[in-house]
Amino acid sequence: MNIPRSPALLALAALAATPALSNMLVPPGPRTGIANSRLSATPASEWNRLSHTDGKFTEVWTIDGDQLDKVTFFGGVARGKALLREVDRKHHPLPTVKASMLITDIPVLLETTYRIRGARQMTIDTQEPAMLGGHKAIRFTYHFTLDDEVRRKGEGLGALVDGKLYLVTYEAPALHFFDKDVARYRALAASITL
Amino acid sequence: MGQFRIVRGAVAFAALLVCAPLAAQEKTGIKPGFALRPGTARIVLMRPTILVGAQSIGGVNEPNADWTRQARENIALALRQAQANVGNAMVEYDEGASGEGPLATEYAQLFGALADSVIEYQFFAGNRLPTKKRNDSFEWSIGADLGKLRSLAAADYALFITTRDDYGSAGRKVLQMVAAMGGVGLKSGDHTGYAGLVDLRTGELVWLNADRQMGGDVRTAEGASKRVSQLLEGFPGKSSAAVNGAP
Numbered sequence: 001m002n003i004p005r006s007p008a009l010l011a012l013a014a015l016a017a018t019p020a021l022s023n024m025l026v027p028p029g030p031r032t033g034i035a036n037s038r039l040s041a042t043p044a045s046e047w048n049r050l051s052h053t054d055g056k057f058t059e060v061w062t063i064d065g066d067q068l069d070k071v072t073f074f075g076g077v078a079r080g081k082a083l084l085r086e087v088d089r090k091h092h093p094l095p096t097v098k099a100s101m102l103i104t105d106i107p108v109l110l111e112t113t114y115r116i117r118g119a120r121q122m123t124i125d126t127q128e129p130a131m132l133g134g135h136k137a138i139r140f141t142y143h144f145t146l147d148d149e150v151r152r153k154g155e156g157l158g159a160l161v162d163g164k165l166y167l168v169t170y171e172a173p174a175l176h177f178f179d180k181d182v183a184r185y186r187a188l189a190a191s192i193t194l
Numbered sequence: 195m196g197q198f199r200i201v202r203g204a205v206a207f208a209a210l211l212v213c214a215p216l217a218a219q220e221k222t223g224i225k226p227g228f229a230l231r232p233g234t235a236r237i238v239l240m241r242p243t244i245l246v247g248a249q250s251i252g253g254v255n256e257p258n259a260d261w262t263r264q265a266r267e268n269i270a271l272a273l274r275q276a277q278a279n280v281g282n283a284m285v286e287y288d289e290g291a292s293g294e295g296p297l298a299t300e301y302a303q304l305f306g307a308l309a310d311s312v313i314e315y316q317f318f319a320g321n322r323l324p325t326k327k328r329n330d331s332f333e334w335s336i337g338a339d340l341g342k343l344r345s346l347a348a349a350d351y352a353l354f355i356t357t358r359d360d361y362g363s364a365g366r367k368v369l370q371m372v373a374a375m376g377g378v379g380l381k382s383g384d385h386t387g388y389a390g391l392v393d394l395r396t397g398e399l400v401w402l403n404a405d406r407q408m409g410g411d412v413r414t415a416e417g418a419s420k421r422v423s424q425l426l427e428g429f430p431g432k433s434s435a436a437v438n439g440a441p
Binding site: 022023024025046047048051062063064065066067068148149150151173175176177180 | 300301303304306307308310311312314315320321322323324325334335336337339397
């Protein structure tokens with residue numbers, strides 16, 4: 001797909017949106033204010049919090065690097081806002097959180113966002129009711145491929161609370177990496193409070 | 195190509211702009227304590243992942259089927275010539291009657307992602323993941339299931355090769371010169387090469403040589419030979435001089 005902006009401009013935009021320059025250790029134990037929001041969690045084991053994010057409302061944790069395993073917290077995405085940082089708002093605007101959204105719309109929002117951002121074969125596989133931090137939520141699974149041709153699987157748990165979207169996703173290559181850490185992700189997601 | 199990769203590159207570039215120590219990048223990693231004595235192991239050379247394209251004036255990479263075909267032929271030949279000098283028995287991957295070819299290809303693609311992650315989060319010391327900083331660790335794995343493939347049953351190690359080249363267009367080169375005159379550094383072309391050895395008993399990556407600024411024009415036989423020499427530089431079990439063809 002065509003990328004209408006130069007990498008240099010994107011770099012400057014990314015620089016402006018990247019407050020920290022080093023990745024940080026997330027030790028086991030309670031952690032509050034995830035993704036600059038009311039999201040809290042209690043990881044049972046160590047994670048790495050990446051210095052870069054995918055947007056204003058996100059925070060990324062990983063064990064082996066986000067190409068190999070990636071937990072993304074979307075913390076309180078408000079109405080009219082997109083899940084990820086806009087790269088080409090004029091030609092390829094990302095879908096936004098709507099006032100009329102239901103929790104069943106959350107997987108579609110992620111799917112559409114990923115398709116616009118260039119993910120191929122992005123497909124939602126399963127959906128089921130769930131709870132996130134004591135709120136009604138949706139748990140869903142999906143798969144997609146990026147430009148590196150690696151087949152990736154994903155799992156998400158999302159809710160709408162006070163008109164804002166809270167979502168945590170886990171993505172990893174289908175070979176080896178997804179299964180390696182999915183239990184650790186599920187324990188982390190189960191520990192979330194809002 | 196998606197914007198996911200573009201944004202990643204942009205962030206890395208931005209980090210480089212403001213954090214000079216990141217530029218001090220390592221290029222080779224080896225699992226502490228790993229050693230491979232000559233003549234002791236059987237290595238399978240997995241089918242290399244080779245992609246060649248052009249880089250437009252705006253930095254967008256466009257695949258080129260002819261260049262990719264040329265590069266595949268040239269690198270395959272260069273690898274065959276290098277096999278005799280790696281110090282251990284090396285054979286090309288053959289799926290035989292196993293039907294595991296597509297899965298082997300998937301592992302080769304996964305190796306590319308693994309190598310990318312090692313470069314970004316281990317070789318760039320300033321960007322290293324905190325959990326990877328301890329005791330000079332080099333703990334990366336592609337998964338033990340690789341070693342369970344029937345087509346790899348007789349092997350001890352798998353050698354993966356990935357190269358991605360994008361040659362700057364004339365317009366891109368002009369832009370690079372103009373930018374240089376204005377004091378701005380601008381890359382024209384990308385030349386990435388990874389070679390990694392995986393222990394098939396454990397799935398561990400025991401050696402990786404990876405560079406995003408490789409030499410050698412893979413569209414020519416001579417350039418591909420140079421590229422393969424670079425890829426196998428420091429290959430375990432044999433000195434780099436021998437890998438390069440010296441006695």
